[in-house]
Amino acid sequence: MKIILSLMILLMALTVDAYEFPETDGKWLRAAPPNVKMMAAYLDIENNDDTEKTLVGAFSPAFGMAEIHRSIEENGVYRMEEQKQLTLKAGDKLQFKPGGLHIMLMMPKETIQLGEDVRICLIYQDSAGEKHVQHLDFPVKEAAAN
Numbered sequence: 805m806k807i808i809l810s811l812m813i814l815l816m817a818l819t820v821d822a823y824e825f826p827e828t829d830g831k832w833l834r835a836a837p838p839n840v841k842m843m844a845a846y847l848d849i850e851n852n853d854d855t856e857k858t859l860v861g862a863f864s865p866a867f868g869m870a871e872i873h874r875s876i877e878e879n880g881v882y883r884m885e886e887q888k889q890l891t892l893k894a895g896d897k898l899q900f901k902p903g904g905l906h907i908m909l910m911m912p913k914e915t916i917q918l919g920e921d922v923r924i925c926l927i928y929q930d931s932a933g934e935k936h937v938q939h940l941d942f943p944v945k946e947a948a949a950n
C-alpha cells in the first residue's frame with residue numbers, strides 16, 4: 805500500500821513537472837494611489853515550446869480577483885473585454901502593455917507598495933483539460949523599464 809501510494813505521488817509529480825510554461829519577461833505591476841481598487845499588471849509571454857499553450861486565467865494572493873483583459877478602442881471610446889482563453893502557438897509572443905492586454909487586479913487585500921514584489925499566478929490549460937499554475941513575481945513600478 806505504501807509503495808503504491810509512493811508511486812502515485814511520484815507519477816503526479818512527474819505529470820506536473822512535464823508541463824512547459826511559456827517564458828516571461830518585463831513583468832511589472834503599475835503603481836496606483838492607495839484608494840484605487842483596480843490595478844493592472846503587464847508582461848511579455850513567449851512560447852518557446854513546440855506545443856500550443858492556452859492561458860485561461862490568473863489569480864493573486866494579494867487581490868480578491870484577477871482577470872485577463874484586453875482594452876479595445878472603438879470610435880474613441882475605450883472598453884475592456886475579459887479574455888477567457890488566449891492561445892499561444894509554438895513560437896508565438898504576447899505582449900501585455902497599457903492600452904492593450906493586461907492582468908486586471910481587483911479588490912487589493914492590503915496596500916500595494918511601490919518597489920515591492922507581488923505574486924501573480926497565471927493559469928494554463930493543456931489539451932487534456934488539465935490546469936497548470938505558473939507562479940510569478942511582479943515588481944510594483946510607475947512605468948515599464950525600457
Ligand SMILES: [Cu+2]
Binds near residue numbers: 873874884906907908
Ligand atoms: Cu481591465
